[in-house]
Amino acid sequence: MTNSEQEVRDADCILITGSNTGESHPVLSYEVIRAVKKGASLVVIDPRAISMTRHATLHLRPKPGHDMHIFMAMAHVIIREGWADMDFIEARTEEFETFKQSVMETTPEVAALATGVPADKIEEAARLYALGQRQSGKSIYAEGNGTAEPRGHSTILYAMGITQRSNGTDLVHMLANLSMMAGQIGKPSTGVNPLRGQSNVQGACDLGGLPNVLPGYQKVFDEAKRKAVAEKWGVADLPAKVGLTVVEMGHGMAEGHVRAMYVMGENPLMSDPNTNLVEQEFRLLDFMISQDIFLNETGQLAHVVLPAASSLEKDGTFTNTERRVQMLYPVVPPPGQAKADWEIVAAIAQKFDEKMGRAGHVKWNFASTAEIMAEVAAVTPIYGGISHQRLAGDGLQWPCPTPEHPGTQYLHAGKFSRGLGKFFPIKVTLPYEQPDEEYPLILTTGRVLYHYHTGTMTRRSEGLDWRVPRGYVEVNPVDAAAIDLLDGGTVKIISRRGEVRTQARIGERVPPGVVFLSFHWKEAPANILTQDEKLDPIAKIPEYKANAVRLENPKMKRTKKAKA
Amino acid sequence: MIKLTIDGKTVHANPGDHVLDVALENGIDIPHLCHHKDLFPSGSCRMCLVQVEGAPRPQTSCGMTVQDGMVIDTKTGAIEAMRRDIVDLFVSDHPLNCVICDKNGSCDLQDNAYRYNIQETSFDFELSRPKYYDDNPFYVRDYQYCIMCGKCVRVCDEIVGANAIDFSGRGFTSIISTPFEVPLAESDCVFCGNCVQICPTAALLPRSKIGKGREWEMERRQTICGYCGVGCTVEYALKDGKIIYAQGTPDGAVNGEFLCVKGRFGWDFNSSPDRLTEPLIRKDLAYELGLTDEPWEMPKTSALKGKPKLGNFIPVSWEQAIDITATKLAGIVQKHGPDAVVGLTSARCTNEENYLFQKFMRAGVGTNNVDHCARL
Numbered sequence: 001m002t003n004s005e006q007e008v009r010d011a012d013c014i015l016i017t018g019s020n021t022g023e024s025h026p027v028l029s030y031e032v033i034r035a036v037k038k039g040a041s042l043v044v045i046d047p048r049a050i051s052m053t054r055h056a057t058l059h060l061r062p063k064p065g066h067d068m069h070i071f072m073a074m075a076h077v078i079i080r081e082g083w084a085d086m087d088f089i090e091a092r093t094e095e096f097e098t099f100k101q102s103v104m105e106t107t108p109e110v111a112a113l114a115t116g117v118p119a120d121k122i123e124e125a126a127r128l129y130a131l132g133q134r135q136s137g138k139s140i141y142a143e144g145n146g147t148a149e150p151r152g153h154s155t156i157l158y159a160m161g162i163t164q165r166s167n168g169t170d171l172v173h174m175l176a177n178l179s180m181m182a183g184q185i186g187k188p189s190t191g192v193n194p195l196r197g198q199s200n201v202q203g204a205c206d207l208g209g210l211p212n213v214l215p216g217y218q219k220v221f222d223e224a225k226r227k228a229v230a231e232k233w234g235v236a237d238l239p240a241k242v243g244l245t246v247v248e249m250g251h252g253m254a255e256g257h258v259r260a261m262y263v264m265g266e267n268p269l270m271s272d273p274n275t276n277l278v279e280q281e282f283r284l285l286d287f288m289i290s291q292d293i294f295l296n297e298t299g300q301l302a303h304v305v306l307p308a309a310s311s312l313e314k315d316g317t318f319t320n321t322e323r324r325v326q327m328l329y330p331v332v333p334p335p336g337q338a339k340a341d342w343e344i345v346a347a348i349a350q351k352f353d354e355k356m357g358r359a360g361h362v363k364w365n366f367a368s369t370a371e372i373m374a375e376v377a378a379v380t381p382i383y384g385g386i387s388h389q390r391l392a393g394d395g396l397q398w399p400c401p402t403p404e405h406p407g408t409q410y411l412h413a414g415k416f417s418r419g420l421g422k423f424f425p426i427k428v429t430l431p432y433e434q435p436d437e438e439y440p441l442i443l444t445t446g447r448v449l450y451h452y453h454t455g456t457m458t459r460r461s462e463g464l465d466w467r468v469p470r471g472y473v474e475v476n477p478v479d480a481a482a483i484d485l486l487d488g489g490t491v492k493i494i495s496r497r498g499e500v501r502t503q504a505r506i507g508e509r510v511p512p513g514v515v516f517l518s519f520h521w522k523e524a525p526a527n528i529l530t531q532d533e534k535l536d537p538i539a540k541i542p543e544y545k546a547n548a549v550r551l552e553n554p555k556m557k558r559t560k561k562a563k564a
Numbered sequence: 565m566i567k568l569t570i571d572g573k574t575v576h577a578n579p580g581d582h583v584l585d586v587a588l589e590n591g592i593d594i595p596h597l598c599h600h601k602d603l604f605p606s607g608s609c610r611m612c613l614v615q616v617e618g619a620p621r622p623q624t625s626c627g628m629t630v631q632d633g634m635v636i637d638t639k640t641g642a643i644e645a646m647r648r649d650i651v652d653l654f655v656s657d658h659p660l661n662c663v664i665c666d667k668n669g670s671c672d673l674q675d676n677a678y679r680y681n682i683q684e685t686s687f688d689f690e691l692s693r694p695k696y697y698d699d700n701p702f703y704v705r706d707y708q709y710c711i712m713c714g715k716c717v718r719v720c721d722e723i724v725g726a727n728a729i730d731f732s733g734r735g736f737t738s739i740i741s742t743p744f745e746v747p748l749a750e751s752d753c754v755f756c757g758n759c760v761q762i763c764p765t766a767a768l769l770p771r772s773k774i775g776k777g778r779e780w781e782m783e784r785r786q787t788i789c790g791y792c793g794v795g796c797t798v799e800y801a802l803k804d805g806k807i808i809y810a811q812g813t814p815d816g817a818v819n820g821e822f823l824c825v826k827g828r829f830g831w832d833f834n835s836s837p838d839r840l841t842e843p844l845i846r847k848d849l850a851y852e853l854g855l856t857d858e859p860w861e862m863p864k865t866s867a868l869k870g871k872p873k874l875g876n877f878i879p880v881s882w883e884q885a886i887d888i889t890a891t892k893l894a895g896i897v898q899k900h901g902p903d904a905v906v907g908l909t910s911a912r913c914t915n916e917e918n919y920l921f922q923k924f925m926r927a928g929v930g931t932n933n934v935d936h937c938a939r940l
Contacts, residue, residue, distance in 0.1 A: 022754075027794045027818070032725075198937070209921070209938070210935060211933060211935050264908065266911075279866060295838070301862075304849070310834050320793055320794060331785045332806070332835075335835075337841060338839070376916065458830055460833040460838060464825070467700075
């Protein structure tokens with residue numbers, strides 16, 4: 001997030017898109033509710049009637065994969081109506097003209113035709129967002145305390161509905177464009193705010209758990225930075241070639257050049273796209289390690305399974321979605337011989353170096369996580385001022401470059417990290433897999449409130465399992481009627497990759513032509529259906545939010561296909 | 565800045581602040597039962613009455629906006645007598661069976677009964693709401709202890725936005741209820757338990773806590789929730805080393821006292837009998853390494869089918885497991901080069917662990933083939 005979570009409660013307008021906030025980030029949704037109860041306006045752009053739409057001033061409901069038209073049309077309206085913040089654009093940004101040209105033809109009417117969302121709703125969304133207009137009550141920014149600003153503060157919240165798309169990077173650029181053109185960034189309660197789905201996904205990215213960057217987002221191909229890290233680690237140099245992303249790793253196994261995999265605390269068999277293929281790929285490996293708290297689906301294919309301590313059983317730090325680094329403290333001891341992951345990794349690394357005949361070159365034996373954090377601070381500029389000692393209490397938000405630095409509540413204040421904020425010209429790209437006669441529906445995936453990711457933890461929780469014990473697919477009554485499907489009936493969902501069987505939950509939460517299945521269920525693994533061919537070209541994220549499928553009712557004697 | 569005087573002490577406040585909040589922030593204790601700093605004031609319990617100089621009668625301070633030059637007395641004899649009467653009335657239909665009550669030691673009504681030295685009601689005792697609902701695994705509703713302060717209704721509306729419950733009925737028989745008193749599972753309840761958290765009495769209690777020990781016997785430990793990326797602070801109450809229940813704490817950096825259903829109730833996976841407790845080696849590798857005499861082949865059936873099959877593995881010591889792992893990895897690197905190895909680090913592991921893992925992949929194995937499920 002460019003901004004902080006508690007700033008949301010003071011926003012004048014909140015734009016939520018591609019985030020089922022109420023179910024995937026419930027406690028952040030409380031901030032949204034608090035703002036709305038004080039009179040803020042809430043614009044939700046989402047194909048599904050998610051719980052936040054109950055509180056929305058406006059719900060724009062495009063077909064999955066078509067929202068880019070709406071964002072472009074909003075930009076069009078903002079320019080046409082003179083709502084753009086020209087002072088901000090001139091002082092703080094560059095290449096606005098190129099961007100402006102790219103949206104000139106996307107009028108709200110054009111977008112309405114493409115998405116099914118009425119033009120006047122798009123215009124209203126543009127007005128509420130650009131001007132930060134409230135429904136009622138007083139703005140603490142635009143009207144309060146004698147320092148009134150010409151417009152209220154608007155914030156954008158988004159999640160995987162934007163990024164798990166074959167044009168995800170373009171969409172994020174587009175949201176950034178919107179925030180810059182309206183001057184809704186670099187101030188409290190504004191910004192472009194991705195809501196991160198896992199307890200330490202932010203930290204895993206920050207500290208180099210990505211194939212192209214070293215800790216602190218230092219590019220592996222930036223020689224000076226790479227050599228500096230190498231020196232601190234006591235090696236001559238580090239690999240400069242960008243590594244494989246998670247989906248590419250699987251493809252590498254199929255091609256035969258990837259022979260071993262070390263998995264720490266993940267269940268890629270369930271979470272990667274095209275599960276059937278992933279399982280074949282994993283079975284080709286010469287050696288696989290699964291280090292986890294449970295024997296999950298992936299672990300069953302591993303050669304070595306190592307028992308890990310859970311987050312309730314160890315110390316260390318997590319970095320949350322607002323870049324806040326916070327201390328973990330052990331609550332209970334680990335079961336049996338289970339150990340903290342850092343202890344296991346260190347032991348393997350030490351032994352590996354011995355086997356390679358170069359023991360002692362690189363430091364692996366740390367006495368504590370505090371000592372590891374000291375090394376993190378030394379090689380990671382954005383964590384430079386962070387130490388366990390400083391984190392007691394509320395933690396610290398990065399960038400925190402020095403031991404005296406108080407941390408950063410919101411980014412881009414006064415100046416963008418890169419200097420001038422750059423507008424990206426935008427063009428519309430539709431989802432890779434379009435519905436056709438054979439696969440007429442669009443499948444979109446996500447979470448439900450009571451479960452988390454591949455269900456290894458939540459499905460072992462008595463209460464959560466009681467509430468939602470099994471998977472289901474959300475189907476619109478129109479699509480259900482077409483195959484005589486009843487609420488609660490068994491249904492087959494079929495894509496070009498495979499098929500799953502699950503229960504139907506029929507209702508208006510999904511529009512006609514769209515079905516939703518969450519990916520928590522190993523009995524109905526959503527990712528059997530999803531495609532792994534066309535990823536976002538830059539972020540390499542699979543397109544989980546739009547895959548073509550068809551439904552079949554196994555009870556229906558003759559399906560349309562059989563007739564044909 | 566507004567300046568006002570409370571109990572002879574000069575305090576400062578912002579325009580729009582409420583007197584009760586300002587007093588509490590300045591260490592001046594005004595008794596209250598229905599107030600919560602994150603909720604809009606409701607003025608229903610009447611405990612926070614204060615006397616404003618020049619006002620004809622006492623007023624509730626929770627909803628009173630500060631004004632410059634206000635002079636306020638919070639503890640006149642008349643007001644204290646009124647407060648005592650209010651508590652007396654509350655306990656006229658709230659059984660004072662604190663000895664057997666699971667809220668004993670953390671009950672706001674008990675604290676006030678103690679404060680005003682009320683052993684039993686001076687009115688005729690009559691149970692107005694003898695209802696008890698145990699209709700879900702998360703929390704129970706015991707209406708005999710409800711004092712109708714409405715905090716649960718307000719948190720459900722103002723913070724959670726679920727609007728699952730409201731006041732229903734009239735007079736002594738009014739209760740807090742789902743529409744038509746349907747079971748919670750059939751209502752809009754999202755089981756976040758924030759109502760349980762802020763309930764001042766034993767009307768709402770976590771099911772896992774009932775009969776499991778007294779409040780003062782429990783040890784409390786705080787950490788950060790392991791589910792989504794919001795980063796809530798969760799406080800666990802433990803007895804004999806076992807988690808009894810979880811709750812938010814007012815000093816949580818991002819969430820204050822509020823949590824969701826997973827954070828508050830979803831911790832029991834941690835003590836699941838399915839937890840891995842010892843290093844394991846798959847039987848075919850064990851045979852290859854001479855750790856077993858029985859040859860074995862990995863079944864072809866999908867790993868997604870059926871229960872996790874521990875029988876496919878044999879336990880080994882940590883020393884063996886680490887040695888086998890390092891030997892295998894080193895062998896593959898020597899034969900196929902470092903890029904033949906890939907690693908998935910984890911969005912559920914700590915910063916320190918992620919750092920060490922990618923350091924191992926880069927400076928140990930010698931590859932940038934390290935990723936995690938940030939994209940998934």
